[in-house]
Amino acid sequence: MRARNLAVVLGEISRRQPVSRARLADVTGFTKTTVSSLVAALKDAGLIREDGPVRDGERGRPATAVSINGDRVAGLGLEVNVDYLAACVLDLGRRIRHRHIVAADNRGRAPEQVIGALTDLAERAIAAAADQGLTVAGAVVALPGTLDRAGGRVRTAPNLGWRDVAAGDLLAAGLPPLALPADQDNEANLAALGELWFGDGRELGSYVHVSGEIGVGAGIVVDGRVFRGAHGFAGELGHVVVDPAGPPCACGGRGCLEQVAGQEAILRAAGIPDVTGTSTAGPDGPLAALIALLRDGDEAALAAVRRAGEALGQALSAAVNLFDPDGIVLGGIFSALAPWASPAVEEALGGGTGVVRHTPPRLTVSRLGGDAAALGAAALVIERVMTDPARLLTEAPVRPRER
Template sequence: MTYEPNLLRTPGGATSPAAGPAALRRANLSLVLRELRDHDSLSRADIADATGLHRATVSNLMAELLERRLVREVGVEHVGAIGRPRRAVALHGAHVGALGLEINVDYIAVHGTDLSGRVLVERRVAFDAMGSGTDRAVRRLGLVAKEAAEAMERARAVPAGVAVAVPGLVDVTRGVVTLAPNLYWHDLPLADELTSMLRPLDVPVRVDNDANLSALAEFTSGVAAGTPDLVYLTGEVGVGGGIISGGRLLCGADGYSGEVGHLRVDPNGDQCGCGRVGCWETKVGLAALVRAAMPEQAYGLPGMPVPDPDERVADIARGLSSGDRRMTQAVAQVGQWLGLGGSILANLFNPRVIVIGGYFASLAQWLLPHAQDQLNRLVVAGSGAQCRFVASTLGFGAASRGAASMVVDQIINDPTSILDSLPRPAVH
């Protein structure tokens, strides 16, 4: 499953590059690589049939891709009892890396792959980004990114791009975090700052919203992969949404769609990190659940260390399994609010599924009965909408995985961006 980021991520629509030999070469190389990404292996004849390219053109493109080690021959296919055997090829690019990162309130996540999707580095670091201040948080993110890039290089894959997922509004074109209320970031030129910190590694750095990248990860490789109409909900301290409509990520006029956590659901509710009152994330975010389920460990208490979110969720899961009354009531209340907000999204976008990630997925067996009941009751179309909640299997790593996937897709959509900068392998 692939997507075209330039079409998906450009608010208002992307313009086509000027036609010419270079543009045609770029488009044809991309077409071949996308076809190979969707299959384990294909022969040159298979690629020609699938793409409509002339077989001689495919052979020329394949020669270049083989020389650049972006594809590899994997064996011989025999078709029928007689006839020439076909040499099968597969996506390779083991020397080309894609680094995805996520910074959130209480952790930094890393997911690094090569061009074919082989995982080279994956980790999550507990970190109090909310309480650390902008400068320290960005420095720590840069250090984690540099360590991950070095680990990828030791695995002989040089990162060809870096993408960072952030819980907030992002000006994707400039790589500026316009507003991340739970991190207290305003107008932060994150792409430029990380580019400086990663030197001497000289690679493009992109920044995007965490829910958007998680939605793309779900659409390409998650529990609802290929579902053309879905909503993804992050289950973090903050709550964001990524919306896939008709197989495309819904961006909005300025690229700021999906801030579902700031739907106002309770005019008399608590103040949100965005400064408003009664936002949905004040009812269903992890901070709200922890405050209700185990107030002695609430976020923001003086002297309270910030553990990895999995640790908090594991504590709550153990309490639920043992029948802890306070935790059971807290989760039931969150589940009802989750269903109420989900019904608003179902009424607006008519998705087939609402994929819940982060802590929502970890506690799905307790949350979803309450949430689905509310959803069924409040969706205007009733049973005709056929919308259901499903739990993500990607865990807290969905956004960093989506970030790495976005880098891979951008490389595949414009392979000349790395073809012309990669050293050719030595000929012995």
């Protein structure tokens, strides 16, 4: 119970800061004694700080207020993707304190090797946080695959060549002990969360965020929260069927979106050969080659991207009919391809969602950059601190007697 009450008070402080203890008692319904005890515990843990006096509306005389303390506790976000590793540190006040991306071709490398390199990045990030007086409370790693989050395992990350990898254990073994256990999540979910905290998601509220490089994924945000589904597999946009007579997919279906709008499918259709096994990002990668062709007005490249946009719009119209979001954000490779793909996406969306809604949802392009998922991973750590601050408390969880 005390753990829940700590979270309630911390949440109200975050929403109303600066805020007096008397006001916190009013809005939570707790007694002032209870509020004072909870506030003291949160302050001892470095999660909030005492501000100067604020004028309290009801009583008219100044009272000491409290606010979130952005200078003591931080979250570490990590990302493994096909072409790079990333780390970032976010403080409790939501400020980015450290951001680091390293190009790396992770395809076919042993998971131990990849997580080892990620651990190096994590250690540097923790040191950079310490230099700024920040203690990292926890770490979350974004991975491009389906995860068994409860078991801390990657079930399958086909584009990395991983299957049943205990990524959480590998990571935890390489990191110093943190207050919150290390956790992992799908890159699509975390990129959507990054968009919510630092991109267009703040205005949208409910949206579908398209991500992916080789694969096509989506993170679905409903009322400011990532929607994960009953088993954590929601948002598998890449396996929505767009052409029942299309090519077979590894998932067992036929004509899945990924078969038309995944990066390899686009490159193949554009006539850019032999992409498997090469790093796709960077100035010499095949994505750069594709964009160069698009800029030159190459017919095959334009047609491939247009066809991908149509298929993406068709799959998104299913998502719109089922989820009814406020907007759609194109991230991943589609943010780079947006100038050529967006018109086809919009046309397919407009055609398929007309009668039910007044207008199709707003289509925007992510401006977050490559490490959106790392930002989202750090945001998830901060979310956890906010919803379960009790884990960061050093005191014994004794509840003061009430009368």
